[in-house]
Amino acid sequence: MSKQTARKSKQLSPSVEPLSTVTSKESLSAVSSKEDEKPKIVVNEKEKKKQAFLVRTLWTIVMISGMFFIICAGHFWTICFVLLLQVLVFKELIGITSESAKNSDLKYTGYLNWYLLITTICYLEGKSLMTYLINYLIDHNYPTGLAVNILSHNKFISYLSYVLAFVGFVSSLKKGYLKFQFAQLCITHMILLLVIFQGHTIVNNILHGLIWFLLPVGLVITNDIFAYICGITFGKTQLISISPKKTVEGFVGAWVCTTFMSVILTYYLCNYNYFICPVNNYNDFSVNCLTGISCDPNPVFLRQIYKIPTDFVKFLGTEYIHIKPIYLHSMVLSMFASLIAPFGGFFASGLKRAFKIKDFGDTIPGHGGVTDRMDCQFLMGSFSYLYYETFISTHQLNIGTLLQTIVINLSGPDILILVKSLFGYLHTIDLITEEAYVTILGLL
Known part of the structure; x- marks a missing residue:
């Protein structure tokens, strides 16, 4: 009886599967059916x-x-905008160069970087601040003794602050x-040199006139587009x-288009x-x-x-032309914007490859970080500043800078002597009468 039962069990065993096996197969078939039901992306x-x-394109228009x-809001807000861009780029x-400091026990590294900034x-920027703030305080009859001392010693105070940072680092x-x-420390100083120092030249361009800010910026944007x-x-x-997507045809074509656009701008x-x-005084500043x-x-x-030139007279039909020199200067700026400034972008591309990142950030949708858009602007801004100072600036003396020089460098008695001398000169050239001159001397 037991042998027959054993034979029957052997015959039935191939057709009977364990419960766990059946369950697993059913679950797999259910999963596969669910996967089939999901829409393929x-x-x-x-x-x-x-x-x-x-x-x-949308964010380009927005920017x-x-x-x-x-820019329409004024010089002051334009300068604030440039300072903000410097801070964001920094x-x-x-952020990408000091990532390891976050994982190490170096909690003061980040604070030191921002302190140096x-x-x-x-x-x-202390000099620009000093120029306009002192004139404002003088014209509005505010106590200027402490302010003049602080602002006139701005460089020394800033240097002491840097020395303090050096001591803190050591x-x-x-x-x-x-x-x-x-x-x-080396990376931080390099960023300060390439970003903040060159950003300072852009601020000076704004003070020279908005055209010296807008024209270089517009030429770089035009060349990029x-x-x-x-x-x-x-x-x-x-x-x-280092930038596989950059082509010779695009480089040359952008040069030609930027040259034409420089004339239009x-x-x-x-x-x-x-x-x-x-901007000559604080009134112009606002x-x-x-x-x-x-x-x-x-x-x-x-x-x-x-x-x-004689060789071109027969083609143009005239020996002289009337033109504003700014057009010739703008062509020089367009040449730099087309041939040299793009290497600022190539430099940024190399830096991204070194740290194995696609963009410097995600601040601007479709464009990456602020640095991705400003990589050429800083180099262009410093060139424009030096070009202006070398070939265009007239270095004219104005009342604002003269007044600032007097207040900072002369004592009270010296200023009084200067005033008396000026009134004496005005009396000599008959701009004030004898009676008025005597009255003024009596008051002084």
């Missing part, structure tokens, strides 16, 4: 690129519109992290290995006093596009006569 690269292009709004660069900005050195800490358009249209030859900008007038500003224009904005 098909990635369309063409649609993805189209969407990215639309987002990039340009916002920049023009700030934040992004320090504030010290550098105070050192570089005190924070730790065994096992020395190489990293010294590398961080046309390099992209020419590159995707007929670009074939790779320009530089200059034509519109140089016809408005709001763009060509420099103007906007609605209040306007007036000045004696720099000679580069006035038509001048140029003699044409």
Whole structure:
């Protein structure tokens, strides 16, 4: 009886499966059926690129519109905007280079970087602040003794602040992290040199007149746009290995387009006093596009006569041309914006590759971080500043700078002697009467 039962069980065993096996098969079939029910997501690269292009274009319009709004608000807000951009670029660069400090026991490294940033900005922008603030205090009869002493010694105070940062750095050195800490110090100073120092030259460009800020910025933007358009249209030859998408055709095409655009931008900008007038005092510092500003224009904005070389006379049919020199200067700026400034972008590309990142941040949708948009602007700004100081600036003395020099460098009795001498000169050239002169001397 037991043998027959055993045979029956053997015969039945192949057809009987364990409960766990059945359950697992049923679960697998259920999962597979659910997966079949899910809609398959098909990635369309063409649609993805189209969407990215639309987002990039939209935010380009937003950025340009916002920049023009700030410029129309006045010189003060434009300078504040530039300072904000400097801080944001510094934040992004320090963020990617000091990531290891967050994972190490170096809690003071980040504070030291920001302290050095504030010290550098105070050192570089202190002179401009001193010029306009002292004039404001004098004209409004505010006590100026303490303010003059602080502002006139701005550089020394900033230097002492830097020395304090140096002492703090040495005190924070730790065994096992020395190489990293010294590398961080070098990186921070390099960022301050490439970003904050060159940003300072852009601030000076604004003070020289908004055209010296708008024209270089506009040329870099124009070059960037046309390099992209020419590159995707007929670009074939790779320009530089560090940026595979940059082509020779896009580079040359952008150069030609930027040169033509420099003439158009200059034509519109140089016809408005709001763009060509420099900031000479705190009253000019607070103007906007609605209040306007007036000045004696720099000679580069006035038509001048140029003699044409003999070889070109027969083609042009005239020996002389009347043209504003600013057009010739703008072409020089456009050449730098097209041929040299892009290497600031190549430098940024190399830096991103070194740290294996795609963008410096995600502040601007479709464009990455602020640094991705400003990589060429700082180099262009410093060149524009030096070009202006070398070939265009007239270094004219104005009442604001003269008054500042007197207040800072002369004592009270010396200023009184100067006033008496000035009244004596005015009496000599008959601008004030004998009676008024005697009365004034009596009051002094």
